[in-house]
Amino acid sequence: MRKIKFLFFVLAVFGLSRSCTELDSEVYSEITPETFFQDDAQLSSAASSAYTTLYRWWEDMWLMDMPTDQSAMPIRSNRGWDDGGRWPAIVRHDFPPQDDIFNGAWSGYFGGVSSCNRLIEIFTENVGSDSPIVFELRALRAFYYYTLLDLFGNVPLETSFSDANPAPEQSSPEEVFAFIESELLEVIPGLSEDKGATYAKMNKWVAWTVLAKMYLNANNYNAGDHWVEAAEAANNVINSGAYQIEPFYFSNFMVDNEGSQENIFVVPYDKVNTGEQFAIIRRATHQSVTGTLDYPAGTSWGGVSIQEDFYNAFEENDKRRGMFFIGQQYTIEAGPTWSEEIGFFYQNPIDEYRLIDCSEDVDRFVGVLDQLPPEAADCNVNIVPEYWFTNDGRTGYENGARYAKWELETGPENTARQSNDYAIFRYAHILLIRAEALWRMNSGSAEALMLVNQVRERAGVDPLDILTEDDLFWEFKKELAMENHARTILIRYDRWLEPWFQKEQQDSSRNLYPIPLNQLNANPNLEQNPGYN
C-alpha cells in the first residue's frame, strides 16, 4: 500500500503541478485588447492604424490611373512583365471580376472602414463620442467610403464593428453619397484646423476637400448637380488660408516634400517604414534608369508609360513636361537631377555621356529583328508607346515617355521604396475644383478663369482669355497627371467610354468596376454591378 501511495505522490507532483485540465494558454507575443489602450501613446498608436490603409494608394494606380487615356502598358520586347496580357487587358477596360486588383482595393478600403468602425467604438468608450479623435476617424471613414463609392458605386454601408451585419447588403451610389455628405458635414465642426499638427491626417480642410471633389463629381454617383456645394466646399479650403500654390510645381513631388504648402492630404511614404508600397521605379521608369540613376540591372520593369496624345497635349513651354523621361538618355555622369522648378533634367548632357547600350533590349527580340526600325537599339526614349510593334504585339523599351514626376534618388539601396510623400489632394486641385464648379454654373465666370490661370501661370504657360470645357478638362488632366484622379475626371467629362489607344468604345457599365468575385462568393447579399455578369 505504501508503494501505491508513493506512486500517487509522484503522480501528483508531475501531473497536478498545473491543474490537470488547465487550458488557458499563455499569450506571449501578441497584445490582448484588455491590456491595451492604457495611455496616450498607446491610443495614438491604435488610432494611427486606421491610416495604414492609405499606403495602398499608389498600388491603386491600376484602377485610378492606368486604365485612362494617358497611360499605356504595351507588351515589351522580352515580355518580361506581361503577366499573361493582364495589364494590357486592364488598359482595354477588360475588367475580370476575379482579378486581384479589384479585391485588393475593395478589401483594402473596406479594411480601412472596418478599422475606423472598430476604433470609433473603442475611442467612444474611452474618451467619448464628442472627442476630436472620433470626429477624425469618422472623417477618415468617409474618405474611404468616398474612394469605394468612386470605384465600385454600389457598396454596403456599415458603420458598426461589434454589431456589424455579417453579410451586409449594398446601398445605391446616391445613398452612399448622402451618407458621406452628412457624415462629413456633421464632423467638420469638430475637426482640427491646425494643418501642421495634422500632417497626413484628417483635418477640417481635408474633409472639405473630400466633399469638394465628391460634389464636383456628384453626377458620377447619380446624385445630381452639386456645383454650388462644390464651389462652396472648395472655397472653405481657399478661405482657410492654410494652403497656397507652391511657386514651383515639382516642390510637391520631391523626396523632401514635407514642407510643401500646397499638399493638403498626403500618404507619408517612407522607404524605411512603409515597405515596398511606392514602387514607381520598378513599374514606371524606363529601363535606362539603371545607367542614368545608378540602379541595379533589372530594377525597372519598364511597363507603364505615357500615351502619345497625352504627352503632346502639353505645350512646349509647360514646365510640367519635366514630369517625363523623354529623348536621349545619359549616364549618371551627365548629372541627372530633379529641380523644383522644371523637374527632371541632365545637368551636363554631353555626347560623351550618352547612353548607347540599350541594344540588350533589342537583342531579346527573337526571330523578329528584321521587323525592327534601326533606331530601336538606341537609348532615345520616344513619345510613342506603339511606335512600332512586332507581329505578336510587342514593342521596345524605348517606346513611350515615362513618369519622372516624383524625384528619384540615385543609387538607392532599395529601388522598390520611396520616401516622397504622395499627395492625394493638393491646393491646385482645390483651385481647379472651384474653377470648374463656377464655370459649370456660369461659363463666363471671371473667378473661374482667374483660378485656372493661377494654375497655368505656375506651369509657365500663357493665361487663357476664355475658358472652355476642353481647357478645364486638360488643365485637370495635366496638373493632376498620375495622381490617381484621372479616371474620375474622364467619367465626369463623359470621355471614359470613348475609344483610345488599344481600347474600343464601351457602354456605361464600365463607369463602375466589378464587385470582386471573392466578395460575391463570401457575401451572398452582394449583387454584381450591371454588365459584369
Added chain:
Amino acid sequence: MFSNLDAGVTSISVDHRDFGAFNYQVTVTGTVVDSQGAPLPGATVIEKGTSNGTQSDFDGNFSIQVSDPNAILVVSYIGFREVELPLEGETELDITLSEDTAKLDEVVVVGYGSLQKKEITSAVASVSTEDFNQGNVFTSEQLLQGKVAGLDITKAGSDLNQPFSIRLRGVSTLGANSTPLIVIDGVIGGNLDLVDPNDIASIDVLKDASAAAIYGTRGSAGVILVTTKKGSYSEKATLNYSSYVSFDEPLNDRRIRPATAEENIRFGGVDFGSNTNFEDEILRTGVSNVHNLSFSRNNGSTNYRASINYRDIGGTLVDQGFEQLNARINISQNFLDDKLTLGSIVSVTKREINYSNPAALRHASTFSPTAPVYINDDPQQGYFETFIEQQYNPVAMIKLNPHLGVRKNFLGNFKLDYKPITGLNLGMSYSIQSTNEQQGVYSYSNSRAGAEATNGRARRSSYDQINELFEATGTYTGETDDWAYTALLGYSYQTIVDESFSVENTDFITNELTFNNLDIGNGFRDPEGVRATASNKQESLLASFFGRINLTFKDNYYLSASYRREGSSKFGQNNRWGNFWALSGGAELTDLFKIKAFNSLKMRVGYGVTGNLPSQNYAYLPTLGAIPGQQGYVDGSFLPAIQPTSNPNPDLKWEEKGELNVGIDFALMDYRISGSVDYYKRNTKDLLNVIDVPSPPNLFNQSLVNLGELESNGFEVQINFQAINKADFNWEISANAARNVTKLIKFNNDIPEGGGLLRGEGIAQNGSYAAYIQEGERIGNIIAPTFAGYNSEGLPYFLDEEGNRTTDNQEADIFTVQGNGLPDLTAGIANTFRYKNWDLNFFFRGAFGHDIANGRRARYEHAGYVGIQNPVITDGFTEEDKGLLVWHSLYVEDASFVKLDNATLGYTIPLSDDSVLQKLRLYISGQNLFVITNYLGSDPEVRYLDRGRGIGRTPGFSGNPQYGGDILVPGIDRWELGQYPNRTITLGVNISL
C-alpha cells in the same frame, strides 16, 4: 495391451504405442533454428495433448522427456509458424521453423498497449525491421515508403533537406494537419529527427478512426507508432555495428534538358561567347558515409540498449548535405520481484545542415548556356552575370549565398510501471522533447541574387519547441473460461511551447564573416538601412481522459471500444472539449462456418470519430499586433500601429471525422498466403479552413472557420505470399495496393451554385491558375484551357465554350478540367529471395492515373522566350510554338509511373563456431534504379500538396511551417522548383558479436 507384455516381449521399442499409458520417458533432444539456420532461443516445445513442455535455450537447444516415442511435438515461436512433428522414434531433431508471414501471434502496438495481430479489429499495419527499405535511408519515414497500403510517403525531387509528405488514406481535412500523428515510444507528437532509422524496431500504422480514436484529437490523419529497439533477452551482451557508403547521382534520363548553347543561339538568344552546361556545374555525385554502433543486454531484470549513429550525407546539389550525430539510450530496470519497472530513454541529435541554394536548380536550366561561369573564365574576376532580369548565375547563387543550419533535438523520457497485483499495471510517464533549429543565410555583396543593392545581407533565425507530456494509465487484464479482457484508463496532459527569433542586417564592410557577426553590418545604424527583426512565442495545451476495453470471446470473437475526451487551448472557452470514440469488432470465421480452405478468415468492422486541430494557436482570440510595412505615422514620425492582425473566430471548434472501416484478414494454403483487404468511408465535417469572408464587416478578407464537408472512400489490399519455402531457398512476395477518392461535398454555403475556387496560381505566370475546387467534385482537379494547335504566328489556340478556336486565354470560362493530381491507384510489390547465404530483395512502387500540371514546361519550354530565359527541351518541345509562359492542356500530363524503388543483394558470410563474430553480412543496394513513365517532367511522383510560389526564390527561413503547403492543390510541378530525382547505390556491412 497387456497381452504383449504377458507374451514376454522385452523390448519396449517393439510397439511403442502399447506402453503409452505408462509413465515411461523418452528423452528427445534437438535444436530449433530459423530458415537461415540461426538458433531460436526461447522457442516453445510441447508434447501434443499434454501440458508437458519446455523452451529452447540461447543456442536453440532443447531437451524434453516425452511419454511416447511416437508422440507429436508442437514447436512454436513468436513470428514463426507453429509446426507439429510426429517423433516416429526419432530422439534427435533439427527443427527448422519458417517465418509466419501471416504473423497472427505478432504483437501489434496500438497505442497505450499492444495486441496480438489476431485480436486487431481495426485497420492497423505493422512493419518491422526485416521489411524496412534498405539503402541510403537517412530519415525514418523512408523505411516505410511503399510498404503500407494507403500510406503514401512521397517527395518529388531529391532535396535531402526537404521533408517527405506523408498522407494516409488521402485528404481528410482542408486547412488543418494532414500529416499522421507520430508517436515514438509513447511520446505523442514525436520528432522523427530524434530517431535514427537504425534504432527502429517496428512501425505500426493506425489507419482508420476506430484504431486512431484513442489518440482523439490528432488522429484524423492517422497515427504512426514508432517503437525503438530494446535489448533482446540474451545470456550475454550483444554488439552490432553497421556501416555503409552511398553514391547519389542525378537520374540523368529524368532530367529536363536545358537548351544547349548552340540551340540557344539558333533560337535567337544573345551569344555571351561560351558553352556551359550549368546543371553539370552545380550537380555532383553525392557521397554519404554512415556508421551505427549499438550494444545491448537484457537479462530479464536489467535491459539496456545504447547506440550511436553517425551520418554524413552528401546531396547531389553542390554543397548540399548534412552531418548528423545521434546517441540514444533505452534502459529499464525491474525492482520488487519484477513488480516495479523503471525505464528511461534519452536521445540527443545534432544535425549540421548545408541547405545550399535549391533555387539555383531552375536558374541552371534558364541561365544562358552561352554564358561562362566566370568572367573571362577566370575565377579571380568573379562570376559572370548576364544582367537579364531575374536571371542569375546558378553557381554564384550557391557560392555567394551560403545557407547553413544546425538542428538540435533532445528527448528525455522517464517511465514507471507498477504491477501491484496480477493483471493490473499502473503506468506513468513523463517526457520532454526539445527541438531547436538555427539557420543563417548570407548573401555576398557581389551576389546578384539576394543581396541586390544591400551590400551584403545576413539573416539569422532560431526556432525552438519544447513538448512536454505527462501521462498516467491503468490497465487491467484478466480472463475467464470463455472471455479475455483488457481495460485501460488514462490521463494525458501536454504543453507545447514554440519560440522563434530572427534578425536581418545589411551593408557589410566585409563578406568574410558571413552571418556570424551581424553587428558588422551597418543596416541598423543607418537610419535608412535595410534591416529586420522578429520574435514570437506561443503556447498550446492539451488535456485528455481516455479509456479502452478489449474483449475476446472464445479466442474467436473480438470487440474493442475506446473513448477519449480531450480539451485544447486553441479554442474558446465553450468549444474546448471534444469527445472522440470508436467501436470495432472482429470474428474469426473459419471455426464458425467450418471453412476449410482458409487457415484464418477474420472479418473486422469498426467505426470511430477522430478530431483535428488548427495550426494557429490563438485564432479564437482577438489579439493585436503590428503588421510589417504598416507603421503608424504620428506627429511626423513612425511607430508600430497596433491593430488586429487577423479576424478572430471565437466560435472555432474541433474538426471531426467519422470513419467506417470494414476489413478481412485471411490466411490460406497452410499460411503461405496471407493478407488483408480493407474498405473505408470517411466523412469530415466542420472542416477547419481559411476562407474568404466579406469585408465589411471583417477587417481582413480571410478567416479561419469550421466549414464544409469532405467525403472519401477507398480500399486497400495487402498480400504476402511465400512462393517457395525450402531450407536453403526462400521466395516471398509482398504486395499492396490502395485507392482513395476524396470529394468535396460542401465547401461554403454561400458560394453561388456552380461556383468554385481557383487555386494553384502562377502555374506558368502571374494570374494563371491550375486548380479548381468545386463542391461535389473530386479534390485535385487540374484545369487549363484546351489546347487546339498553333496559329500561323505560333501562338496557341484554345477551345472556347462553343468549341471554336481562340487565342485569348483571358476568358476564365474556357478553363476546363483536364486531369486530376491524385492517383487512382498506388501500389508496391516486393520480392525477397534467400538462397543459402544470399539474399535478394527488389521493390517496385507505382502510382497510376494521376496527372501533373507541368509548370516547368509551361514556363520554360518556349524557344520564343530565349531572350529572357534559356528554354528547356523535352520530347514535347516544338519550334512551332512561339507562345510564351502560356498555360494550357498540353502541359497537363499523365504521370502514372512504376519505379524500381529499391533492390538489395546481400551475402551473409558463413562463420565458424569459434568465430568471435555472430554475424557478418555484406550488401549492395540500389535505390530509384529506373522509372517508367510518360511524364515529360523530371519526377512523376505524386505531389500531395502545393508548396506555392514563394518557395525556391530566395533562401528561405523555415520558422514554423504551416504543414508545408496547400493540400487542396495536388499535382502541381512548380517551375520555381528545379526538381530531379536521384539514383543511389549503397555498399554496406552489418556485423554482430
